[in-house]
Amino acid sequence: IYMSGAFVPLIFLGFFVLEYGIRALERRLGGLFPEGEQSPLLRIHFRNVLLCAIVAFVCVLPVLYLYASAPDLAFHRAQQALFTNPRINQGDPWGTLWRSWWGNLAAFGLSSTWLTGQSPGNLLMPVPLTWLFLVGLAVSIWRIRRPVYLFTLLSWFVMLIPSILSPDSIPHAARALGSAIGAYTLVAVGMLTVAALIHRLLCLAVNRCTRRPEVCWGSIGRIGVTGVVLGGIWWGTAPILYAGYQYYFNEWPRTNDAQAAFHLYAVQLAAEMSKETNPRAVFLLPRDTAAGDVNPNYTVIFLHNGPAGYAWVIDDERTIEQTLNEALAGRDIAHVVRWKASKHTGADPKEVIRYYLEKRGHYVGTRRFKFFDFETYQLEQDSTSTDETLWPSDLVFGNVLQVIGYAYGDASGIGPVRETTAPAGDLMWARLRVRLLREVTDDLKLSVMVRDRTGHIVGQIDKLLFNNIFHQGTSHWPPGTETDMYFLVPILPATAPGRYQVALAAYRASDQVRLTATNSKKQTDAANLGALTVQRNTAAPDLDTLRLTHRLHREVLPGLVLLGFSGPHEGLKPGAHATWALVWQARASLDQDYQARLWLLDPEGTEQPISAAAPLAGTDFPTSQWAEEEVVRGWFDGKIPRDAASGEHRLVVRICDRDGRLAAEAELGDVTITGWERRFDVPAMQRFVGANFADRIELLGYDLQLPDATHAAPEVVLYWHALSPMEVSYTTFVHVLDQEGRVVAQVDHVPGEGAFPTTGWLPGEVITDRFVISAAPDQLASAYQLEIGVYDLDTMERLPVLDRAGAVQDTRVLLPVNPSSPQTDEP
Secondary structure (H helix, E strand, C coil), X not given: CCHXXXXXXXXXXXXXXXXXXXXXXXXXXXXXXXXXXXXXXXXXXXXXXXXXXXXXXXXXHHHHHHHHXXXXXXXXXXXXHCCCCHHHHCCCXXXXXXXXXXXXXXCCCCCHHHHHCCCCCCCCCCHHHHHHHHHHHHHHHHCCCCHHHHHHXXXXXXXXXXXXXXXXXXXXCCCCHHHHHHHHHHHHHHHHHHHHHHHHHHHHHHHHHHCCCHHHHCHHHHHHHHHHHHHHHHHHHHHHHHHHHHHHHHHHHHXXXXXXXXXXXXXXXXXXXXXXXXXXXXXXXEECHHHCCCCCCHHHHHHCCCCCEEEEEECCCCCHXXXXXXXXXXXXXXXXXXXXXXXXXXXXXXXXXXXXXXXHEEEEEEEECCCEEEEEEEECCCHHHCCCCCEEEEEEECCCEEEEEEEEEECCCCCCCCCCEEECCCEEEEEEEEEECCCCCCCEEEEEEEECCCCCEEEEEEEECCCCCCCCCHHHCCCCCEEEEEEEEECCCCCCCEEEEXXXXXXXXXXXXXXXXXXXXXXXXCEEEEEEEEECXXXXXXXXXXXXXXXXXXXXXXXXXXXXXXXXXXXXXXXXEEEEEEEEEECCCCCCCCEEEEEEECCCCCEEECECXXXXXXXXXXXXHCCCCCEEEEEEXXXXXXXXXXXXXXXXXXXXXXXXXXXXEEEEEEEEECCCCCCCCCCCCCEEEEEEECCCEEEEEEEEECCCCCCCCCEEEEEEEECCCCCCCEEEEEEEECCCCCEEEEEEECXXXXXXXXXXXXXXXXXXXXXXXXXXXXXXXXXXXXXXXXXXXXCCEECCEECCCCCEEECCEEEECCCCCCCCCCC
């Protein structure tokens, strides 16, 4: 049914009203028009109007039937498509209508972009035909008092109104289809006008040259010239028209857009849905609120004839839980349709449907088809077990995002969902409600983590914050916007049973910088929400799910097998901290609690321990508690010695019994250490400073190279002197300040762009740290001072600058941009 056909009667109504108005105006203006030209309106147009009215009535009859038989459905469909729908206008209805008005007119060439030498980007016709349309439009407006031109103009404009009023795409080609008759009639008027003009100019030229006007003013000459002109126009547009023909009939039908336009995907979907023989199964068909149209697909409704049920699930979070509860009542199986060829391919971007299904059951698998997929879930929980009561929170991130409430629990489908437990290798659910406190220019992301007491992450999911309905990021939210976020956090297989912490972090999507978390207790970059008890794996994990970078399958003790490990093996710096996760399997019961330690052996055979001795899978799960065939992961934090030489070293794990005696040893492989050339003498420099940062680092001095013929950007070279060993990898920075103290350019990095981390500095060592300041010339023109400092990236805390007596002076050193002489600057 072509719903836009309801506008056809407006063409006739508008024609008679305007024709009557034009005739009345002519009578009022009297002498401007020849007398006797007017005839009774209906007598002139009766036959043509009657014929058109009969045809129009036949065309509009299906629409009238729809409105008569299902008025609520018809009017609801119209309301969904109109610019007044908030899902389409996104809070700006009149602005949307204005853009739709000019966008639809631009599709027919009525655009100011021609003045820039470019054609509008959304033309519905080739450029040559568009120009002919514009000519025909101008001629028809000039001749509007003639009924044929008036009717042509109205048939184009009135049938364009549906596309203007329903701007979910601009122009909406399907809804503007009715205007094609009038539009191409105007193209024909333009063609004939151009032909007549060329004919007239040709006759004038011939008359001027031969003074024989009968040569070209005869009917044969007029027809001949017109034929040549029209043939030339069509010949010029033939390649474009042929390319359009080829695309429309040979290429486009094979695309997903074509399948969506003609609902061919829906035909296959209905056929596949009908093959489900389980009457306790249900198909969930998501509808995307951001797409504007959330009505059911009537092709699927008409063609589906299987015993399984189906439900249309609008991804509006205010109603989606109730919709799912009703759809899943009495069901054992749920198939979620994931669209590939529909305007609803973006449905449920927050994964709310999956969130609820995992809480009530578990994922089984996916069947894939050309235009859609079926995600299948086995349901195990009833609707009363999905309690969503949130615990209140006073947590705020970066003074811009407040966590109002949260809840988390078991999404394995085995135990009660409100229990703060989850089996290893399964899922934990979490729900957060957040409020934007003030306007932000960045889209923000949330990260939900499960980590042990030493910070090792055994589960993590990061998600972009979306609001409801429009699915926009925080950069589009007004202050005060509240939304819920839904997480399903996978717990790593082989995670040792015990108590873990659920933590939350927020960060900017553009640069991944975390926002400081503040609550009534403290400030940090990630806040703990509460404890989670991880239980044993419900089934032996598959080896491919263990994320091993090295597989060993080595029996190190009777009944104890080292399956493999994950961790770095190259690019390690002296003093670097690194973590290795070793995965063990108990082939038999172990009678005592073992401990392990990592060792590093250099090419000369010198060995050094790089980790502390620790239980194989943490203090909460000693080896004596391991069940037979149990697979468990243990974390070992190591530190490369500061004085480690560059080259390949062997990594070894040594296992000791309860008395500390060596029980077994296993080689894990080679690791490559990449160091740097050490320097302990003080090099020459332009300017000496001598600033003491917390008795750990001394800024000896610096070189400053301003832009010139060989340096496009200013360069600053800092000379650091290590005063004591450091356990923190500090970040050094150079900020360019103007006279008001504002930062106009900056570079923050690990010394040497990461090549010289402070954890590897030896006492007395001198490090050369080069900064290239990239900034616009107008920014650098206001440069007045350099701000130098050192901070811990994890806490953002700067090292204090001490005077000779050890008193804190500042957290930075200020240096002039244009030093006059190589003298010492005091901090």
